Amino acid sequence: MSMSDINKNSELIFIPAPGIGHLASALEFAKLLTNHDKNLYITVFCIKFPGMPFADSYIKSVLASQPQIQLIDLPEVEPPPQELLKSPEFYILTFLESLIPHVKATIKTILSNKVVGLVLDFFCVSMIDVGNEFGIPSYLFLTSNVGFLSLMLSLKNRQIEEVFDDSDRDHQLLNIPGISNQVPSNVLPDACFNKDGGYIAYYKLAERFRDTKGIIVNTFSDLEQSSIDALYDHDEKIPPIYAVGPLLDLKGQPNPKLDQAQHDLILKWLDEQPDKSVVFLCFGSMGVSFGPSQIREIALGLKHSGVRFLWSNSAEKKVFPEGFLEWMELEGKGMICGWAPQVEVLAHKAIGGFVSHCGWNSILESMWFGVPILTWPIYAEQQLNAFRLVKEWGVGLGLRVDYRKGSDVVAAEEIEKGLKDLMDKDSIVHKKVQEMKEMSRNAVVDGGSSLISVGKLIDDITGSN
């Protein structure tokens, strides 16, 4: 039976951005909604993006055998010219805007009065206009957090326009409603300072947030309710915010970058290590790698710290300091892998700490498994996340909060110290992260804050209250 034969009550159209960091939570959310309401159907538009070849297979494997969810492939379009990559945000926005005619045409083919909303990734908010043409309201699905939402809304209010000038980057403290501490301008996303379209892209996106009927965020009440309250105190016109997380893909999907043998090898190695003795280093799904000199400093920092490690990186062998790889083999205290089965790794009892780029999914996964983070942000909104992990929530230690692509090399001694501090089990971050683990899990049990939020959202979407 095809979905069009089913007598559905209501249907949502999801348009997630391609890229694991955006897809994973959006697809989990689609599953959560349909599990919650057996009369709700979802159509997911699959975007093919040349830089993300496996986004497509990822969507298909996550949503296989979900009877209330159907997938529609959008046609492939030419990517924007390379020179737009001077701002990745502008590039992505331009790419997604070029899909608007196809989104419109595709909606037309499935349109019925059952379609009650578009659920748009934040990079897709210009598609609100398409919804409006068909009389369908849009909801923003934010794969990051309320702090980031606050930052975007401040942009819109032009409160932080003055930091647009790069020379101010190190010298300002900003009041952003929704973030409890004053925010140093050097932890703002790159896009805020980017004159090649980054600032314009963020501004354009932020401008549309208020045109949605609701803002759905992958966060939970115990973590960010105070941020939500502060936002409303500041501006009551903000659409309803629904904290529905943590939305995590705990199964871990098959990944073309990781074969079964390598997967098994990693877990076998972890099985052999003492409890909470291993630090895991991993810097996100985009395959961002450090330059050779930074790789060398990390290697030396690891070696001198004496801490066991699992390090996800794809550097060539010749980049490592002389004798490092041989030492690692001989001692058996470390392992290097390419793509890591991150969720399974963080869940493993041998893991005692995580050196992370502070992507939001990685942070939520780390909290879920009670693993403290040593922060090493690189791009996007990761510096802001790192700052809050350390200052606001106390579940991270700051190796750096303001590192970004192009920063100076972080020296081995600094890394060594950071690793030792992170792995000190008496440190307060270990206690705090255990408390956070409880809170994050409590949010998604029956009667938990996020599930209550999901119920409320479904009522609002389907107009059944």
Ligand SMILES: O=c1ccn([C@@H]2O[C@H](COP(=O)(O)OP(=O)(O)O[C@H]3O[C@H](CO)[C@@H](O)[C@H](O)[C@H]3O)[C@@H](O)[C@H]2O)c(=O)[nH]1
């Ligand atoms: O070797 C790896 C690397 C990553 N992952 C998984 O990939 C996801 C990565 O997500 P995230 O930590 O959020 O990082 P990015 O992929 O970099 O995510 C993008 O999207 C996030 C959500 O909007 C933002 O917070 C980030 O800054 C942005 O870079 C996580 O689920 C990881 O478990 C693996 O399983 N193995």
